[in-house]
Amino acid sequence: MTAGKPLRADARRNRDAVLAKARETFDDGTFFELRFDDFARLAGVGTGTLYRHFPTREALAEAVYREEVATLCARARRLQAELPAAEALASFLRDMVGYIDAHQGLARTLSTLMATGTGTLAEGSRELEQAVTDLVTAAVAEGTIRSDVTAGAVMMALHGIGAAHDRPDWRAEADGVITLLLAGLRRSP
CATH class of the missing domain: 1.10.357.10 (Tetracycline Repressor, domain 2)
Known part of the structure; x- marks a missing residue:
């Protein structure tokens, strides 16, 4: 993701969905139990989208x-x-x-x-x-x-x-x- 470049609306929604799911896993204690790719599935986005926004856990x-x-x-x-x-x-x-x-x-x-x-x-x-x-x-x-x-x-x-x-x-x-x-x-x- 290029710093300073505004995200398209759909890209922003996808990023926000992944962040929301990550927040949930912090609260329920499963952040480290999940495979990293599981965040994409839980957020309803593709793994490419996950890695584009967040290359690592x-x-x-x-x-x-x-x-x-x-x-x-x-x-x-x-x-x-x-x-x-x-x-x-x-x-x-x-x-x-x-x-x-x-x-x-x-x-x-x-x-x-x-x-x-x-x-x-x-x-x-x-x-x-x-x-x-x-x-x-x-x-x-x-x-x-x-x-x-x-x-x-x-x-x-x-x-x-x-x-x-x-x-x-x-x-x-x-x-x-x-x-x-x-x-x-x-x-x-």
Whole structure:
């Protein structure tokens, strides 16, 4: 696929169908159990179409990851445009817990793929951190959170929450950690 060249409508539909099926297999834990060619069959496209868009399993996983990161960053920008800064940050952090909860299979798949040393994961992390930086910076400028807060610290808290996803009662604990984090971010009167 040529970078920068827009896809025809049918090619875009085929690519999106393969990505949707890959996302489903992340969530149900079968991404690595399937033969790579099975993604074409499941998406209702030919194997040539699959390989044209995604020459390897890793390329498919990376494409899903890139789309997920883009969606999360767009969500952060939307919240920032629609809400006061502190509310936007709080909403984004709570949404991230929901996202992690809903996409545990994606997290497991990505951790397996990290061993390949791909730069896509690092690039996605930088993009997410920039989205969080923008939210934190706006809340600091608004005067609602402490000025010594960094996006890196907030990202570290999110990574810790995600890393503990296999704990019993994880969701309630994760929501509680976000509540603690938000309380710690508040600027003292």
